[in-house]
Amino acid sequence: MEWETVIGLEIHTQLATKSKIFSGASTAYGAVPNTQACAVDLGLPGVLPVLNKEVVTMAIKFGLAIGAEVAHRSVFARKNYFYPDLPKGYQISQMDLPIVGKGAVEIELEDGKTKTVGVTRAHLEEDAGKSLHEDYHGMTGIDLNRAGTPLLEIVSEPDMRSAKEAVAYMKKIHSLVRYLEISDGNMQEGSFRCDANVSVRPKGQKEFGTRTELKNINSFKFVEKAINIEVERQIDIIESGGKIVQETRLYDADKNETRSMRSKEEAMDYRYFPDPDLLPVEITEDDIKSIEKNLPELPAVKQARFEKDMGLSNYDAAILTSDKDLAAYFEQAADKSGQAKLAANWVMGDLSGRLNKEDKTITDSPITAEMLAGMIKRLAENAITSKMAKEVFDAMWNGEGDADQIIEKRGLKPADSGEVEKIIDEIIANNPDQVEQFKAGKGKVMGFFVGQVMKASKGKADPAQVNKILAQKLK
C-alpha cells in the first residue's frame, strides 16, 4: 500500500529581548546557573509578573510577516503542572486568545514548485528552567536562568507531507524570525526548537491517521531524521496489523530512534485559566500600523528585488535571500563592486564552499563583503585573471590583507598581449600535429592549446584573451 505522511510543527522560538518576559532579569545565554533568576523567576511567595512590552511588538511583527490577523485583545493563561524547573507550578502561556491568529508561509519544494503551509496561531509564553541530571549523584540540579525567557510558539496546520517539506517549513520560519530580528535563531543554544506531530494514512484517504508528537527537536537535520524514523515505525506497525497509539515520543539523536514518553491516557490536564495577575493585552489598529511601517524588507520582497534590479536568476536570488546575513553580505559585495552577477557567483561558490568546509557562518567570514568587492572589481577590469583571483581569495582568507595589497605584494599582473602572442607563436610552432588536427576540423584541440598557453604563462594570461589570439592565429 502507498502511504502518505501528514506533519504539523510547533516551533518554539526564543525572542531576542534583553530581559525576560515577566521580569527584569537578563536573558543572556551561558551565565553561571541561577545567577540570572530574580525573585519573580524563582516564583517566590508574593511576586507578580509584569509583561515586557517588547515581546508584544515582536509577536506582532511575526504576525504581519505571515499575513496573519493580529489580535486586538490577547489574554495570558496559566498552564498548571508540577515540575522542579517550573518554579511557580504553572507556565504563563496563552490559550483562548493568542496574539497571532491564522496566517501562512510559502515554502520552495525540491522540484522548484512552491507550496503554502498554514500557520494556525502563534502565542507568547515563558520558558521553564533546566533540569540537569548528570553530575549530581542521583539527584537533579535545577538552573533557573532560562526560566521566564520569552518564547513565541508557532503552530502550523498539518499541511506538510514529507520530512523534507517539514524541514523547508522550519527553515522558512527560521529565516523569517531572523529577518525580523525577533530571534537569533541559535539552535545550539535552544533558541529555536520544535515538536513535530506525525501521522500516516493510505494515499487518497481523507481522514488523518492517529498522530504521535515528537518532542523537542533542535536541528534541521534531526527534524528530518526523527520524522522519517517515526514514519517508518508507524507504517511498520500498521502493516503488521497493529494500531498507532496517540502519545508523546522523544527523539533520541544518538540512537536515531523515537521512544514513548507518555500516552494520551497519561496526558496531563493543564487546568488552563486566564492569569489573574496580568491584564489582557490591548492592541490598537494604530499600534499595528506603526509596527508595520517599521518592518524590515522580508525575504520574498528582497528576492524579487534581487531578480528585478540585479538581474539574478530566480534560483540565485532564492539562495542569497534564504538567510538575512547572507543577503546583506551579498548586497554589500554587489554594491561596492558594481558586479552583481560576479558577486553572486563568488558568494555562492568559493565563499560558501569555504565557509561550509570550515563550519563557519557568513558573519564569521574572515573576508568582509568590502574585501570581496575589492577583488571582484579588479577581476572585472581584467587587472587580474580568474586564476589570480582565486589566489587573492585564499590570501585574503588567510588574513594577508585586502585584494590590492595582495596584488601588489605578489606582483600579480596578467601577461600583456605581446608576451601572450610570443608564447602562442612558440606553442603553435612546437605542436604542428595538433595544428593540423585543428585545421582538419577538430575544434576540441583548442582546449589543448589554451591549456598549454596558460601553463607556459604560469596563469598570468587571461584565458579570454588567449582564446581570441589563438583563434586568429590558427585560422
Next chain:
Amino acid sequence: MSLHTKNLAELSDELKNKKISSVELTQYFLDRIEKFDSELNSFVTVTKDHALAQAKKADEVIASGKAGPLTGIPIAQKDIFCTEGIKTSCGSKMLDNFISPYDATVVEKFNHAGAVMLGKLNMDEFAMGSSNETSFYGPVSNPWNTKCVPGGSSGGSAASVAARLTPASTGTDTGGSIRQPASLCGITGLKPTYGRVSRYGMIAFASSLDQAGPIAQTAQDAGLMLNAMAGFDPKDSTSVDKEVPDYTADLANDLKGLKIGLPKEYFGEGLDSAVGDVINSAIERYKQLGAEVIDIELPNSGLSVPAYYVVAPAECSSNLSRFDGVRFGYRCEDPKDLEDLYKRSRGEGFGPEVKRRIMIGAYALSAGYYDAYYLKAQKVRHLISDDFKQAFEKVDVIMGPTSPNVAFNIGERSDDPIAMYLSDIYTIATNLAGLPGMSVPAGFANNMPVGLQIIGNYFAESQLLNVAHQYQLNTDWHKQMPENYI
C-alpha cells in the same frame, strides 16, 4: 501613662510636639505585647530589635523637622506581607522557615513613611478562613471575650488593634478578611477598591480578589494609613495608575443629602436580630445627620458565596502550586523520589482548609468542568457588579451589617465549613465586584461588638472615610475598649 488609649492621629501629634519619642512609644507597645499577647496570640513574630532601630531613626527624622504623619508610629503587619530578613509565614507550616529576601511594596511604603514595625500578625493559613482558627500558630482570641474568635483571616490584625497592642495594623481582604474581623473586634477596617493598593509581596490567595487595607481605631487613622499604602506600583500589573488623594481631606464634609442604600437582601433570613437592631439604630443616627435612606435591591446577592467559592479556590489552587518543597518553605524528610517530595511536602506543609480549597479549585478548573464552574462563576461576577452599578445610580453608599453574627466561640464552626463560609455572606460581593468597603463599630449585641458595613463606588475611599468619620464624631462605639486590656 496610657498611650494606648490614644489613636494614631493623636499619637502622631504627641510625637510631633515631642511629648514622647518614638523609641518610648515603641517600647510602650512592645511592653503591652509582652504583657497581653500570650493570651491573645495575635503576633506570630515580634520584631523588637528591628522596631527599636526603626524608632531611633524615626526620632532623628522628627528631630530634623521632616516628620510625616506616620513617622515614628508603631504599626504591625499581617504576616502575609513579605518582610526582608524577617520570617513571613502566612500562618502556615509551609512557610514557618521562610525568611523573605525582599519587602512587599506595602512594607516598603510604610518604611518610607517612617512607620515602625512591631511585628508580624497571626492570620488564617494563607488567609483562608473566617475565624483565625486555621493558623499553624493556633487560634487568636477575641479581646472582648477570649473564648471567642476574632474573625479572620486578619484575626491577629484586628485583635491586636482592639486590645491596643498596636495603634494600627494592616490586613488583607479577599472575601471579607479585613471587614469581618474588624466587625467582630469592634474596630475600623477598610478594604480599598481592587487595584488601589499594590499586591506585590503580599502572598497571593486569590489574585483577582485580594486587596490590602488598614485596620485602625478610627476612620481618620484608616485614612492616614491608606495615604501611605495606596498608589500605582509598576511591579503589580493589576494596580491602578490613578492619582492618590489625601484620604483625610474630605473627613469634615457634612452628610446632608447623602443617599444611603439599604439592600433588602442584607437584612433577611440569617441575620441575627440583635445585630440587625444595632445596624438599624446606626442607620437612624445617619438619618439624624442629614442622610436620606433608600431601599434598594441587589438581586444576585445570593449567588455571591457560591461564585466566590469557585473563583477563590480556583485561583488559590494555582497560586499555591509554588509551594512544592523544591526552592523554599517546608520540605518533607527523606523524599524517596520527586512525586514523594511533592506529595509529602504539600501534604504535611498545608493544613486541612488550604487542602480543601486547593482540591475544590483544581476540580473547578479541570477539563470538562471548567465551563460549568469557573466560567459560570465569572459570569455571576458580572451580574453582581451590574447589581452594584445600578444601585450606585440611585445612592451614594450602601449600608448593612458586616457579618450576620457577632463573634462565635472558638471551635464552634471549625467542623462545619459551610457555616464558616456564611460568615462572609455580606462581604464577599464587594470583592467579586472589586468595590471598596468598610466596617465601622456600631454597638454591641450580647456584649460583643457589631460592625456596620459601608460599601462605596469604585475609588470612593475618601467618601467612605468621610461617612464613617462623621458617624464617629457623633458616637463613641469606636472608643470602647475591652476591659481586660485597659
